[in-house]
Amino acid sequence: MKSRILGIKFFVIITIFVLSIRLFSIQIMDTDYQEIANRNVIEKAIEYPYRGLVFDRNGKLLLYNDPVFDLMITPKNVDLSDSLLIKKLLFITQREFDQAYLKAISFSRHLPSIFYKQLSNEKFAAFQDRMRDLEGFNINSRTTRGYAEIGLANILGYVGEVTQKQLNMDTTGYYKSGDNIGITGIEKTYERSIRGLRGVKYRNVDVQGINMGPFENGAYDTLPQPGENLVLTIDVVLQKYAERLMEGKIGSLVAIDPSSGEILALVSAPSYDPSLLSGRGFSQNFVTLQSDSLKPLFNRPLQAMYPPGSMFKTIQGLIALEQDKVQADEIVTVNSKLIGDHAPLGKYDMERAITKSSNNYFFKIFRRVIQQGELPSPFIDTRMGYNKWRDYVLQFGFGKILNIDLPNERAGFVPSLEFYDKIYGKERWKFSNIYSLSIGQGELLVTPLQMANLGVILANRGYYFSPHLVRKVGDESLAFSQKSSIEIDTGHYESILEGMQALVSAPGSRAYIPDLVFCGKTSTVENPQGLDHSGFMGFAPRNNPKIAIAVYIENAGWGARAALSTASLVIEKYLNGSVKKKWLENYVLKGDFQDAKPE
Amino acid sequence: MRSQNRYHIDTLSVIYFLSLVMLGWINIYAADYDLDGTTPFFDLNQSSTRQLLWIGTSFFLIAVIFILDYRFYDSFGYVIWGVSVFFLLAVLFFGKEVAGSTSWFEIGFIKIQPSEFAKIATAIGLAKYLSSQNVGVSDKYKLGLSAFLFLIPMGLIIMQGDLGTAMVFVSLILVLFREGLSAKLLFFSFYAVLLFLLTLLIDQWVLLFLVLALFLIGLGLFIKNRKALIFIFGLSVLSCGLIKSVDFVLNQVLKEHQQLRVMSLINPNADPLGIGWNVMQSKIAIGSGGFMGKGFLKGTQTKFDFVPAQTTDFIFCTVGEEQGWLGATLIMILFGAFFLRLLTIAERQKSRFVRIFGYSVVSIIFFHFAINIAMTIGLFPVIGIPLPFFSYGGSSLWTFTMLLFILLKLDSQRMEQLEH
Secondary structure, three states, X not given: OHHHHHHHHHHHHHHHHXXXXXXXXXXXXXXXHHHHHHOOEEXXXXXXXXXXXXXOOOOOEEEEEEEEEEEEEOHHHOOHHHOHHHHHHHOXXXXXXXXXXXXXHHHOOOOOEEEEEEEOHHHHHHHHHHHHHOOOEEEEEEEEEEEOOXXXXXXXXXXXXXXXXXXXXXXXXXXXXXXXXXXXXXXXXXXXXXXXXXXXXXXXXXXXXXXXXXXXXXXOOEOOEOOOOXXXXXXXXXXXXXXXXXXXXXXXXXXXXXXXXXXXXXXEEOOOOHHHHOXXXXXXXXXXXXXXXXXXXXXXXXXXXXXXXXXXXXXHHHHHHHOOOOOOOOOEEEOOXXXXXXXXXXXXXXXXXXXXXXXXXXXXXXXXXXXXXXXXXXXXXXXXXXXHHHHHHHHOOOOOOOOOOOOOOOOOEOOOHHHHHHHHOOOOOOHHHHHHHHHOOOOOEEOHHHHHHHHHHHHHOOEEEOOEOEEEEOOEEOOOOOEEEOOOOHHHHHHHXXXXXXXXXXXXXXXXXXXXXXXXXXXXXXXXXXXXXXXXXXXXXXXXXXXXXXXXXXXXXXXXXXXXXXXXXXXXXXXHOOOOOHHHHHHHHHOOOOOOOOO | OOOOOXXXXXXXXXXXXXXXXXXXXXXXHHHHOOOOOOOOOXXXXXXXXXXXXXXXXXXXXXXXXXXXXXXXXXXXXXXXXXXXHHHHHHHHHHOEEEOOEEEEEEEOOEEEOHHHHHHHHHHHHHHHHHHHOOOOOOOHHHHXXXXXXXXXXXXXXXXXXXXXXXXXXXXXXXXXXXXXXXXXXXXHHHHHHHHXXXXXXXXXXXXHHHHHHXXXXXXXXXXXXXXXXXXXXXXXXXXXXXXXXXXXXXXXXXXXXXXXXXXXXXXXXXXXXXXXXXXXXXXXXXXXXXXXXXXXXXXXOOOOOOOOXXXXXXXXXXXXXXXXXXXXXXXXXXXXXXXXXXXXXXXOOOOHHHHHHHHHHHHHHHHHHXXXXXXHXXXXXXXXXXXXXXXXXXXXXHHHHHXXXXXXXXXXXXXXXXXX
C-alpha cells in the first residue's frame, strides 16, 4: 500500500511536470505564438447592405444610397508628435485635432472609431495617396441616404445610428452598436424590409490594422443582402405641388385615392429638407430643427389634432337621417338663434343646411339625436342617445388610429360617457352641456388624416380602406383590401352630397372648376388661442371619385378661403394635370388670408 | 485532551486555499479589466465584483460546515448519495435546457445545478460504502461493485448532456486504486483511453490492421505459451471492439457540439472560426506570454476578447499571458503542494471513511485542475470544466470549497473519530 500512496503522489507531480513542460514548449521554445499574437489577427469586418430604394407611384426615384468615406482612428497606433500631415490634409486646426482625438480616446484606445465623418471627394483622394504614412488611421466606406427631391421629409423620414435603448429592446438580436436604423417615416415602418441583411468578411490584419488580405480566400465570408425597394402610393408631382402651395403656412394637406386608400399626397407644413438629417451635419441640424418654434419635425397630418368644425355637420346629418330623427326634405325653421350662427334665419332642409352651414339647424337635429325621449330622466336619456351617436362617430374612423404605415399616428378624441361623468359628475350632464358637438366644436378632436378619410367615406358612400403609403415591397404588392363599412344606408348620402356640391361646384365660387362636379365642406375652426383655423374636406369628381382631400391651415381664418382654395388647386392639378386658375394659385402662394373678411 | 483538539484546523491547507482563491480573483479581475479604464470600481456587471460575492458566501458555507456535527456525513452517507441521485433524475424531467444540456433547475431567479452537488454526495457515498462494508484488498468483488456508486450519477449526468461534468467521476478510479483496485485494471483503463485517443487520430482501419499485425507477431513469439496466447487473443478482440465502438460513440452517442470539441483536439486549425477557435486563441494567448509574461493587466489577447469564456473555463489564459511560464508554473506548484498536503491529511486519518473521502476530494479537484489546464493548452478536448478556485462562478467555487472544508472539518476532529 505504501508504494501505491507514493505512486499517487508521484502521479500528481508528474502531471504538473508534464503540463509545465508543455507550457515551456509553447511559451518559450515556440516563438510562433508570440508572433501570431502580434501579427496575425483575424478581424471580423461587417459588410453593410444597401438600404432599399424608394420610388413614387409612377416609378420616380425618391430615395437612394450615397457612398461616403469616413476617416477612422485607432488612437494607440497614432504618433501624436507627427500630426502635421493629417491637419494639412483635413484643413483642421490643432484644437480641432485634439478634440477629435480625445473623443476617440474616450471611446477606446484600441478600437477604431470615426475621426472625421464623410470626407469630401477631394479630401478622400488626397488621403488615399498618403494612407501608408498615416499610422493609426484608415478609411472606412459606408453609405448615407440620398434624397432625390427636397421635400417629402414627413413621409420618408430618416435613418440614424441605433441607440442603446433600441439595442436593449431588439429581441431579434440583429442590431449591433454602430448600425443604422430607420428613425421615423417609412424608413422606420418598413425598416425590416428595407434594411437588408449584413454580410461578414474575415480578413487577416497585422498589428497596425493593415489589411493583409481575406482569410482563407473568403471561404467563411457571407455577402450582404441589399434591402428591398419600396414603391410608394405618393404621386410626387402632386406632392411637390401641394408642398409648394403650403409653403409659408402652418398646416396639413392629405389626398387619398378613395378606391384603394392609397395616399396621393401628405403634406406637413412647415417641413424641412430631409438631406439635412443625412450625413455630416445631422446632430447640429437636428438640434436646430427640434428647437424651431414652428416644429418642422412634427408630422401634422397624423399628429396635429383640431376640432373638426363645420365639416363634422356631414356626419351629424348622416346619423340623424339613419336614426330617422329628420327627413332629408323636412323643412326645419330657424326663427331665433339658439347658438351663434353666420347663416341667416329661415327655412332649411338638409341640403340647404349643409350648403349654408346652418349652426342652428344642426343644433336642432343633434338635440333630437341625443334626447331620445324614451326615458323620463333627461340625464339617463341623454346618456343613451349620446352613446348611440358615439358608436356611429367611431365607425367613421374618429377617436382611433387608422393604422397608416407611418409611426406616431394619433387617435384624436371622441369623448366617452366616463369623460363627461368626470367633468360634470355621473348623471349630472345632458344635452345643454354638450351641444357644441353639434357643430364639430367642443371636446372633439380629429387629425387631418381622419378628415381626409371622411372624404373617402363620403366619396364611397359608406366605406373606406386603411390609408397607406406603400404599394409594393420588393416585387410583392401589399394588400390593403380590408374594407371598413359604416352602418348607414347609402341613400342617406345623396342630400348631404347635394349640399356639398352646391357649396363648391357653383359657378362664381372661387373653387369652381369648369366641367368638374365635386363635393366639399369647409370649416372655420374656432381657435381660442388666436385666429381661427381654415379647414376643408371633400372629394372629386362627385361620380366615380378619384381623389378625396382634407386641408387644415392654421390661423388662416375662413375655411372657404385658404383651405378651399388650396384643395381646389390640388384637385385640379391631379385630375387635369395642370392648373388654369393662375390668379387663385397666386392668391394661395401669397398666403395673405388673415385680414380677409367673410364674403 | 479531547476538548483541546476539538477545532484543530489544518492551517497549511487553509493558507493554500486562501492563496488560490485570492490569486484566482486577481486573474478574474485582470481578464475582465477594461483597458480603457472606463469601468467603475464597484460594478455588479463585472465578473470580478460578483466573484467577491461568491467568495463571501463561500465563507458562510464554511461556517455552516463547521457548525454541523462531524458524524453527519458518515451517518447519512447513503441518504446524501440517494438524495443527489434523486435530484439528478428529477432534473432530467423538470430541468431547464441551456445550450444543449438539461442540468439546471430554475426556481424563480435561483438556479440549482444538481450535478455540482452530486460531486460531493458521490464522494461521501463512496467513502461510506468502502469504509462500512470493510471492503478492500481482500474483497475485489465488492470493490468493483462500489464503482456503481459513481457510475450511476455519471450515467445520469451524461443523459443530461453534460459530458464534461460526467467525466469528472472517472477520477474516482484513483480512490479505488488506493483502496486496492488491481493495478491491471488501472492499466486496462489507461490502455483503453490511449486506444480511444488513437482511434480519433488515426483512421480506424489502419488501427485495426495494426492490432492484427501485433496479434500475429504475438502469436509467433508465444506460440508455446498457452496462457499468454489466450491473453493476446483476448486483448486483440477487446481492442477491435473498442475501436469500432469509439466510432459508434463518436457518431451516434455524442452530440454535435461534443463531436466538434473532440475533433478540434485533433486538429484545432481545421475550423479556426468554429470550435477550434477557442483552443487556437487560447494557445496564442498563453504562448505569447513568454517566460515572464506581459505583466498584470497588460495582456492583449485576453483583453481584446479573442479568447472566449476568459473568466470561466479559460481563466488560465490570463495567467499564462500575463504571468508567463514562470507565473503559470508557480501557480501549478502551489496547486501541487496543496494536493500533496491533502493527501498527507487523508493518510493520517484513523477513520477509513475520512481517508477515502479525502482521496475523493483530491481526485475530483485534481482532475478539474489537470484537465482544465490541459484543455487550454490543447492537450485535451474542451469539455468545459472549471479551474478550481480560479474560474469565475458561484456553484463551482461552492462545490470545491465544500469538498475541501468537509475534509478539514473531519480532519480537525480526527482524534474523536471512531475506528471502523
